[in-house]
Amino acid sequence: xxxxxxxxxxxxxxxxxxxxxxxxxxxxxxxxxxxxxxxxxxxxxxxxxxxxxxxxxxxxxxxxxxxxxxxxxxxxxxxxxxxxxxxxxxxxxxxxxxxxxxxxxxxxxxxxxxxxxxxxxxxxxxxxxxxxxxxxxxxxx
Amino acid sequence: xxxxxxxxxxxxxxxxxxxxxxxxxxxxxxxxxxxxxxxxxxxxxxxxxxxxxxxxxxxxxxxxxxxxxxxxxxxxxxxxxxxxxxxxxxxxxxxxxxxxxxxxxxxxxxxx
Numbered sequence: 720x721x722x723x724x725x726x727x728x729x730x731x732x733x734x735x736x737x738x739x740x741x742x743x744x745x746x747x748x749x750x751x752x753x754x755x756x757x758x759x760x761x762x763x764x765x766x767x768x769x770x771x772x773x774x775x776x777x778x779x780x781x782x783x784x785x786x787x788x789x790x791x792x793x794x795x796x797x798x799x800x801x802x803x804x805x806x807x808x809x810x811x812x813x814x815x816x817x818x819x820x821x822x823x824x825x826x827x828x829x830x831x832x833x834x835x836x837x838x839x840x841x842x843x844x845x846x847x848x849x850x851x852x853x854x855x856x857x858x859x860x
Numbered sequence: 861x862x863x864x865x866x867x868x869x870x871x872x873x874x875x876x877x878x879x880x881x882x883x884x885x886x887x888x889x890x891x892x893x894x895x896x897x898x899x900x901x902x903x904x905x906x907x908x909x910x911x912x913x914x915x916x917x918x919x920x921x922x923x924x925x926x927x928x929x930x931x932x933x934x935x936x937x938x939x940x941x942x943x944x945x946x947x948x949x950x951x952x953x954x955x956x957x958x959x960x961x962x963x964x965x966x967x968x969x970x971x972x
Contacts, residue, residue, distance in 0.1 A: 736938055739917030743946075746921060756902065756923075763921040764897050771893075824910045829894035836898070 723787040724752065730770055730795075732779030735823055741782045742767040745793075752786060754859060761857045762791050765837040768830045769795040769853055775820055776800065777851065791857045793838075798850040805843055809835065861885075861971055863926055863949070866905075869967045870953060870960065872928065875935060877949030884925035887964055889957050893918050900924045907960050911935050916942040916950075926950065930957045 726748060728741035742763055749759045766782065773780040777799020785792040802808050809831050816826030835841050838855035845851040863879040866872065888900045889907040893914055900906045902923040908915060909930050916939050919927050926949035929935070934952060935943060943950050953960050 736913050738914060739921065743917065743920055760902070760923075767897060767917070767921055768894060823912055823914055824891055824893040825914070827892035827894040829892070829898065833894055833898050 723785055724748075725786075726784040728782040728784075730773050730779045730782055732774055732777065734779075735774065738771055738774045739767050742770050745782075745784050749786070749791065754786075754791070758791065758857055758859055761837040762793065765834045765855050765857065766793050766795075768833045769793065769855070771825060772830045773797045773799070775816055775825060780850075786859075789859055790839075791859065793855045793857075794852065795855075796850065796852040801847040801849060801851055802843070802845045803847060805845060861968060865971070866964065866967060867951060870955075870963050872951040872953050875929070875950040875952055876940060876943040877926070877947060879926070879949055879951075882925055882949065887961060888924075889961050897922060905964070907957050907964075909933055909957065911939060913939045913942045915939060916946060916948050919943075919948045919950075920946045928953060928960060930955060930960055 730741055731737055745766060746759055746763045777797035780797030783794040807813050811832045812828040814826045814828035820826050839858045840856040842854045863882040863884055884903055884905045886904040888904050890896055891908050891910045896906055897918050900922040904924050905926055905928055906924045907928045911933050929952040932954045
């Protein structure tokens with residue numbers, strides 16, 4: 720790939736019907752770029768979890784995806800409430816999702832753990848009352 | 861194993877998609893989307909009782925061969941539309957998740 724490719728998406732808050740649309744779109748584009756199924760799977764899972772988190776907790780946000788020769792970089796930014804205890808939020812099974820959200824099948828407490836597991840690098844910047852920006856990088860083999 | 865053979869053995873009802881020439885090679889059962897997302901491998905069947913659009917999103921992202929809805933559940937209208945739009949195969953069974961899994965296991969062994 721000679722030039723980096725960028726995609727931008729607005730993620731609609733509290734819209735559970737369209738949640739995952741940005742991830743699905745990115746998956747299609749990465750396939751068109753000819754990336755390996757394993758890389759596409761990792762990006763899909765990491766980004767879907769992040770997208771869902773923004774819908775559930777932050778009233779939406781933006782997703783920017785950059786593809787260069789070495790990495791797929793996903794930047795998810797929201798102006799939501801921030802994450803009070805990142806250590807706790809990173810624990811598998813810990814969730815603050817409301818009951819109505821859980822009824823939809825969310826709230827397994829696997830969002831951030833899956834994002835960490837399926838990305839090769841992850842950085843979380845969060846401030847209470849200001850928002851959260853998560854940067855994930857998936858290495859292209 | 862071919863999905864058409866499984867449909868016949870388990871008496872599954874086809875809700876969406878074309879199952880001709882579709883093979884599957886493993887099963888995941890569960891309802892939490894994040895768990896399914898990370899455990900449903902490409903070509904797997906996913907057995908669940910969840911029926912909303914998010915099931916279709918996860919099925920699509922995980923490249924599963926088909927979703928099997930347990931206990932006679934059918935898709936909600938917007939989920940059915942999403943399944944149609946994304947070519948996601950969805951079947952349903954009157955059995956519980958456990959019984960479906962046991963029957964798939966037996967059918968796979970008989971076909972070995």
